[in-house]
Amino acid sequence: MMKKSIVLLLALTMVLSLLAGCAKPADPTPAEPSTPVTPGEPVEEPVEEPSGTLVVGITEASGNFNPLYYSSAYDGYVVDLVFEALIARNFDGEFVEGYAVAESWEYSNDDKTITFKMKQDKKFSDGTPMTAHDVVFTYQVLADPSYTGRYGAAVKDMLGYEEYFNGETEEFAGVVALDDYTVQFNFVEPLRVNFTNAGYAILPKHYYGADFSYGNTEGVANITGSPIGSGPYKVVEFREKEFVYLTRNDQYTDEGFMVEDLILKFVDQTTDIIELTTGGVDLLAGVIDPEKIQDARAAGMEINEYPRSGYGYVKTNNEWGPTADVKVRQALYYSFNRDEFVNSFYYDEETDTVLASTQAHPFSQISWALDDAFVAGLNNYDYNIDRAKELLDEAGWVVGANGKRAKDGVEMTLNIAAMPDHAILATLIPMWERDWGQQLGITLNVAYLEFNTILDYVIYNSDANVQEWSLFFLATSITTPDPHTLYTSFHSDYIGSGQDNTSRYSNPRVDELLDLGKTIMTEEEARPVYQEVVKILNEDAVMMPVYANTYFDLYNPKLTNFVTSSLYNWVDAMRDAKVVE
Secondary structure (H helix, E strand, O other), X not given: OEOOEEEOXXXXXXXXXXXXXXXXXXXXXXXXXXXXXXXXXXXXXXXXXXXXEEEEEEOOOOOOOOOOOOOOHHHHXXXXXXXXXXXXXXXXXXXXXXXXXEEEEEEOOOOOEEEEEEOOOOEOOOOOEOOHHHHHHHHHHHHOOOOOOOOHHHOOOEXXXXXXXXXXXXXXXXXXXXXXXXXXXXXXXXXXXXXXXXXXXXXXXXXXXXXXXXXXXXXXXXXXXXXOOOOOEEEEEEEOOOEEEEEEOOOOOOOOOOEEEXXXXXOOOOOHHHHHHOOOOOEEEEEOOHHHHHHHHHOOOEEEEEEOOEEEEEEEOOOOOHHHOHXXXXXXXXXXXXXXXXXXXXEEOOOOEEOEEOOOOOOOOOOOOXXXXXXXXXOOOOOOHHHHHHHHHHOOXXXXXXXXXXXXXXXXXXXXXXXXXXXXXXXXHHHHHHHHHHHOOOEEEEEEOOHHHHHHHHHHOHHHHHHHOOEEXXXXXXXXXXXXXXXXXXXXXXXXXXXXXXXXXXXXXXHHHHHHHOOOOOHHHHHHHXXXXXXXXXXXXXXXXXXXXXXXXXXXXXXXXXOOEOOEOHHHHOOOOEEOO
């Protein structure tokens, strides 16, 4: 059964040579006469060549550009520009045959097998042809027992995974090359999530697998800063704390991506809008600050606007310290005045509107799991300082003579992992000091850490840093309307270094429901399962969503044909975009 289109289910200290607007003088040499064309003879259209440079302002990339091991969304931009997968979605959120590496695909009658026919002209940036054996290699790494990255969930539902992982065989039956350009994915069950699990970036075996053997993925993991892929761009230079410089991959075979050079320049959030309006960068994607949006309008910048598929959130340490107690987490939630924050930080004076809202769930704003009755039934934890005090008293954290809360002789301290010069945290921390510190009597220890250090605390080396933090603020972008994205964030199998369950939350009932949810093929039947998961997360106050906002892409008018949406970000939009100098 051929499925032609599947609707998305799921989930520089460098000096640039700039031509400063000087008009080219008229060429005094007479033009050569045009070549005569025989009537009826087809005219060969000139081939458009990539041109122009686009400077994109981002916070910072860590330099881990390995598709199977990266964590930062900024590193992810580079990964998505350098690598391709079998499938990719178009602007309408659909997976369409021929849009990426797969020319076509076919399901078996029982929907347990998907067979992909690959384009035969695909090459990696070093000129090596891509084959089905590269796809097989990529998934062997994900299934390997020594794999330490975040993306192992992709293979756990595939045929033969348990046997391969447990060392019973060194042949992974889940992904098989039928020939050089045909690859078959075999699954244990016909799950709703199977198709997207076939969509991971393809690594060239000859490069990443040079030192790979069963049970030893260290050589793969160590290749971080010099990626080789088949995507439209290749990395020329990464300079720590400064920029990533990419240029068009001359081996890229598909249409589009006509901007020659991309520079991802690291800019401070306090000055990024100045960089844009003065020409230091050409694009700021996903801006949320109303004042910056106003400044961009005043400077004549172009603006794309769309609902963000994601949100900003606070996660608490559910395994260690005071926040391991559900009553403490609930107290912090009740005493966090999120409405005050949103109505202040996101107020746009120019339009007299608030560009964000609060929410009490971890779903994307565009998720099909949402409905009005479900949202109304959640505890929104409206600001209630008295209820927060009651909960802390019940948990045994009582106020002493010095005005500080303590339990069993130990003063209550919250270790907050925060980024310096961050506009949102610069607003949130004084609020927490006022309400958690002064009103509740909690000692706050704010540690200002670089972005990559925070990722090390809560993701990369989280096991060793469990006792270093109580809570942190980050934001997430969700690339699918399918709520299966909750799986790795809250399933107990994903607690530990390199894993996604950063709150270190464990609940057998949640695990059971998440396991059930992915087996349900229809949205209508799956919706109540995911809603039950979130009701439990809400009651347990596992995390505190702070805001769900509108995204604004601000960019120089020299960038044309640039279209973005909730599920089609600036990297995707480069397929159609051009730079007109």
